[in-house]
Amino acid sequence: MRVGVVLGTGHGEKGTTGTVVDDLLQRVRQHTEIDVDVVCTDDLDLGPSCPACLACMTAGEQACPNVDNASPARELMDAADLVVFATPVHSFTLSATMKRFVDHFAYLIHRPRYFGTPAVLVSTAAGAGHDAALGYLETAIRRWGFHTVGQLGVNGPGLAKPPYRTKVDLALDEIASTAVHAVRDGGEPTPTTSDLIGFRVARLLVESSRDDGPVDAAYWDERGWFDADWFTDAKVPRVANALAGLVEGRIRKGIANGSSKPYRG
Ligand SMILES: Cc1cc2nc3c(=O)[nH]c(=O)nc-3n(C[C@H](O)[C@H](O)[C@H](O)COP(=O)(O)O)c2cc1C
Known part of the structure; x- marks a missing residue:
């Protein structure tokens, strides 16, 4: 089993x-042999932030000025079973270096590729x-196709206290077991309403940016996604899909006639 670690x-x-x-990986090793690839996002040398040129979306990821520096992370994700x-x-959310990594793969929102990878x-x-940190990551990587099978937030200073350490160890045992089974069993979770809305919003984005560059639309055309309800063959629940359709209708109407409201919190 090949495990990729992105360390922000x-x-x-x-x-x-x-x-x-490392504590988690030791437990995964108790279930199966693993090869581990690690990328520390600070070592990728991605500059102060994503240059925000949008070239990855309009011309393809190879047009990103940092494509070579980002490639170890892309190769890690492409090769990984998990x-x-x-x-x-950091300041109540993910670290800046992790966010910079996420931003460098924003094209994956338009051209997701990791369905079936836990x-x-x-x-x-x-x-x-x-x-906030884990919630953000869960949403962001779901848009790339990954599905989260376990998450754990640990308070470093608490690890010195045996009762807290025991709870963390139990959680690590459980997550390691769940993750190994997720890889062994394969497959995709049933898409949720939120997933299905995400699919329709991505389709809208890709449709509306057709004139900016052909890359996204070609990717969708190749996969038949313009005529689909979801990215994979996973069974799409009817009620959730109907709800997602209603939301999409509202969004389209809001964009077409300017009736959407600015966000006020
Ligand atoms: C800039 C900065 C901001 C931080 N903000 C928070 C925070 O909002 N909440 C918190 O509980 N700890 C915060 N911390 C503490 C780190 O999250 C904590 O020490 C973490 O375990 C360090 O992990 P690392 O050794 O892998 O970098 C912050 C640390 C830094 C450097």
Whole structure:
């Protein structure tokens, strides 16, 4: 089994996040042999932030000015049977280096490719912010096709207290077992209403940007997605799909006649 680890911390594999991921991998090894690829997002040399040129979307990912530097992460994700995305919590959300990694793969929202690959999410913190960090990562990587099979937020200082350490160890045991079974069993989860809305919003984006560049639309054409309800052959629940259709209708109407409202919190 090939496991890819994307580590979004400047403290590398020996920091708190890297250590928790290592604890997880040790447990995965108790179930099966694994080859592990690790990418530390700080080592990718992606510059201060994504250049925001949108070339990856309009001309293809090879047009990104940082494509070579980002390629170890892309190769890791392409080769993996399971990917662990791990970040420290910084100011109540994911680290900036992890966000920069996510931004460099924004084209995957338009051209997702990781359906059927399970992911595990890990965050570490002094005490708070796991919900925002892990919630964001779960949403972002789902748009790329991955499905999350386990997530764990650990407070580093708490690990010195035996009762907390025991709970973390139990959670790691459970996640390792779930992840190995997810890889062995294969397959895709049934798409949720949120997934189906995501599919329709992606289709809308791709349709509306056809004139900016042919890459996204060609990708969708090749896969027949313009005529589909979902990206894969997974069974699409009827009620959820009808709801997603209603939401799409509203969004289309809002865009067409300007009736959508600005977000006010
Ligand atoms: C800039 C910065 C912001 C942080 N913000 C938070 C935070 O909002 N909540 C929290 O509980 N810990 C916060 N921390 C603590 C780290 O999340 C914690 O030490 C983490 O386990 C470090 O992991 P690492 O060694 O893998 O980098 C912050 C640390 C830094 C450097």
